[in-house]
Amino acid sequence: MKIHSTAPAPDARTPGWRDLADVDLLRALVETERRRRRLDAAMRAAVAEAERRGLAEDTGYRDTVELLTDLLRISAPEARRRIDYAAPPARPRSRKRWRVLAAAS
Numbered sequence: 001m002k003i004h005s006t007a008p009a010p011d012a013r014t015p016g017w018r019d020l021a022d023v024d025l026l027r028a029l030v031e032t033e034r035r036r037r038r039l040d041a042a043m044r045a046a047v048a049e050a051e052r053r054g055l056a057e058d059t060g061y062r063d064t065v066e067l068l069t070d071l072l073r074i075s076a077p078e079a080r081r082r083i084d085y086a087a088p089p090a091r092p093r094s095r096k097r098w099r100v101l102a103a104a105s
Helices: 022-051 064-072 076-086 095-104
Strands: none
Touching: 022 064, 022 076, 064 076
């Protein structure tokens, strides 16, 4: 593993991945994943809030899927996946769980 680095930190404008020292490539992997997670969390929060507000209907779209496909230029299945990921439907509680809780009382 190369320890010393002379290469600048890569970004979208820097195509020198092959020139990076191993330690710099490892750092780039970790930093890229950190940024990706932060952006993913921001997208989930924004989609959930748009869904909560009914923003699609307020802006003339049929639903949030249509809004996201038009606004973000993504497919309808991808828009649905993002909505489900951001604001999953409430799961019904199992009756068995309620029976256990009632028996414990």
